Amino acid sequence: MEPLSLLDICCREISRHKELYREIRKLPYDLREYILEWIRSRHMLTDNNVSDFVHPQIERLKLANNFMISDLGIEQIALFVNLSLKYLDLSGCNLTDKSIFIIENITDKGIEQLTKKSKDLTELILSGCLKITDQSVVYITNNCYNLCSLDLAYCSAITDKSIGLISQNCKNLKSLFISGCTEISKQGFIELSKNLPNLIILSLGKCQKIDDNIVELMMENFSQIRELDFNNCTLITDKAVNAISTKCTLLETLSLSGCTRITDKGITDLSVSCKKIKILLLQNCELISDFSIIEISKNCKLSRLDVSYCINLTDFSINAISENCSNSLKSLNITGCDKITVPVIEEKITKLSRLKVLNLPQNSQIGDKTIEKIAYLLRKLVRLQLRGLEITQNSITSIVKYCPNLRILILSWCSRINEGDILFWENVPYLHQLKTLDLSWSEFSEEFIHQISSRAPWLLTLKLYGCRQIDDRAISIIVKNCSFLTTIQLYGCKLLTDQSILFIAENCPNLEFLDFNQCFRITDKSILKLIECSHNLQVLHCRSCPLISNDALNELKMKIPFCEINV
Template sequence: MSRRKTQTEESAPLIDAELEIPSLTASHSSSESLFSSMSDDEGRDLINTLPPELIMKIMSFLDVVSLCRCAQVSKAWYSLALDGSNWQRVDLFNFQRDVTDEVVEGLAHRCRGFLRVLNLDGCRSVETHSIVRLAKSCNLIQELILKGCVKVTDRALKYIANNCPNLQLLDLSEGPVVTDRGCAYLSKGVQTLHHLYLAWCTSITTIGLRSICSSCRELRSLNLKGCDQLDADALKSIGMHCPRLQRLNLAHCSFVVDSSVTAIANGCHALEYLCLSQCGSITGHSLKSLGLNCPELRTLEVAECSFLADEGFIFLSEHCPKLTHMDLEECELITDETLRAFSTNCPSLQQLSLSYCHSITDSGIARLAHPSSATGSLRVLELDNCPQITDDSVSTFMDMPSLERVELYDCIQISRDTVTRLQEERPQLIVHIYFPPTILPEAGVPPRRRRCRCCNCVVL
């Protein structure tokens, strides 16, 4: 008991600094209601009658805010609420503007080996030295989210790699100062990494990605969105060294070509999610490679891939029957033939985006809604800016009982009356559409005359 008291007293300055976060200490209404429920009719504190182990168990269900408020009740509650065992999962996303290095160091000092998950998403004030201390103190951490921590450098990754051997998830997205050197540190120290997010880490090149893929062969998820310093050879290393990969995001990677997708498909047969949006160079050959090698594929996002056409999607649907989500926005070459293939081959399809697919017509939508269609589980359908979609499609939605939301922005042939009738028949169906106001000119009012500023002549 004396040992716990000594540790609490030593960590008090750092904990007090954390409790000064305004968003954590501004309101006490919820804690007051909690405290009042723990008193009997005579005002006695019932919680003090419980064994310390049971009190700790109760507090283990509280979130960060509640624990910090409990710590302000009394010295006894302070000791119990701030015990490291209650701080195994800490999410500071909602307090990102208030989180400083002092707060992170306070957490590291208190939690030590208890901390398993820490979310610092958007905490832009956090710097390398506090992450270094965190890595040294909390060496059993399993998930660390540093997304948007723009001041965290490769030095922090060195200490994470050397001190956190159990790390399974690391999010470094939007880290502009993370380089290939940081990737090299990770490849040597955290080879059991399962989930790695490097979106918009624009300083990472092919060298860094190769070092990670060659060592971290247990990767399940990899996000490389916006990493424009990579090249096609970098993606080949993914196919060679990451056979268990299930989720891959390559959006906004302009270097992706058909040979890159083929290399990934040949090596990553367990792939379930693939995002290739804004990879404008890929063609139907990529879809055929995925169809031949990735039978577990469930989600495919290929928005703005303008070279993809019906042939590729028909082949994919025939070989990937587990597809549930398809984003085909601005794939302008596809026609109703793609929808006919989906209606025949994709019984699990739940969400389909066809926005800006100008060749889609009412016939294709009717095929999706046909009683014999395999797409009976479709819940979300996006048709923004599809100029050939008319009121006939809106009427068809009444025959799609599983449909929960439909997007119809800028579908110029759809009338307000038909949408109103649909909403009356299907009040639970969410319909997103915009009708511009119609303002008629006032009768008998002549147009206003304007004068040229140069010659002062009247302009009609």
């Protein structure tokens, strides 16, 4: 994260003077949209202020997870926008009884008003809007004839009626997301496939009624499909995968994670017929073996492969991946694949020169030598998970030294990270790109905290769950080195006192998420300091903090009304 620009500083000041929001209407449209995105990303949009930011020429409007937007806000938007609006994201606007407010949410009434005015919508995202029913789909399909993408994931009230309306009236639809819509039956799925043969992306994850028979009937008409998501559709077997393989030869992305009945036969069928597959997700498919991975790697130029907790995979799988996908694979997750040995990790995974994401298994034999070799040879890594490994800070210095583009580093449950030669830190460069660091349940010294935090000045997220040795002094070191932090998780750090929260509030002006559950020494003094300094705070977790009073929390609710407080 770069230092705040002048425009961002202005946005921050604007957010603190809500009484002046109406003046924003006088600004040029592009500035209004910039401020809108800044306010939206901090969940500060409400029914009362959203109309101050929108304008008649706005084409894209993202309101995701702003719980203070209800039907009233949608009606306000409908008054200002016209046919220019092409993209609208209302995902997650579904919460009720938030803080001291009672929110009506987004319901069918709001969707009715919106679709009357925004008939040229091409992309509409309503995922997680729990009060949306079939009636909303009536309004959408009667008015938005140009719709290309519709996301109704986890709108649990949606039934076959909606699917019928979509399939009959949305002939331009290319992408449909209905994961978690558990009321849709066999009839709905079949009607969908008959009337929307041009779908390119279809997400059906956690639709528990889907079985082999339904998949076979659906795939008869989906020859153009490119992306399919069947994650946690637990009834499907190799028979369904065979139907996909036979009919969907253009398939590029397939998620079968959690489909625990699938075996090698299904995956080998896939490898023979669907040679365009680039992304394959097989998490928790415990029945597949090396044979599946050998065949799929031979026939498909994979860019992403997730075989986490496929417990039967061995070195033969990694050998095949290394031999066949070295020029294409960018993401590999082998968490829980405990039969893969250290020599193969060192010799074969390090040949995947394009790899950017790597999640390693929790193998007690993986040590500093292995990690140093990985860091030295895989310098394009942006995400590295080393959870539970027997590594020391020598590994960390190697990572910092050789992986300058690293953005996410997961070191949770690394019990020996405090060991190693402190002199290894000499001449180690900065990790300018590092945004997320997870040290949860690990053991480390104050000196280690100083060394790593001083080399990650743009860090945004720090996770320290269960770090019992963390004290106020360590927190002061962290926040002075990493002043751009927006998320700090301190669950169970029992040595912390109010002094830590004072350090955080004073040094991290962009703080949005703070968790100090089970930090028993923290008192009202911390809450008052957050009220004074942390105006952007969105989420506060303070369960099992007996010295914090309801009066202090109520005052925080009044002063920072957008903050979600979990006690």
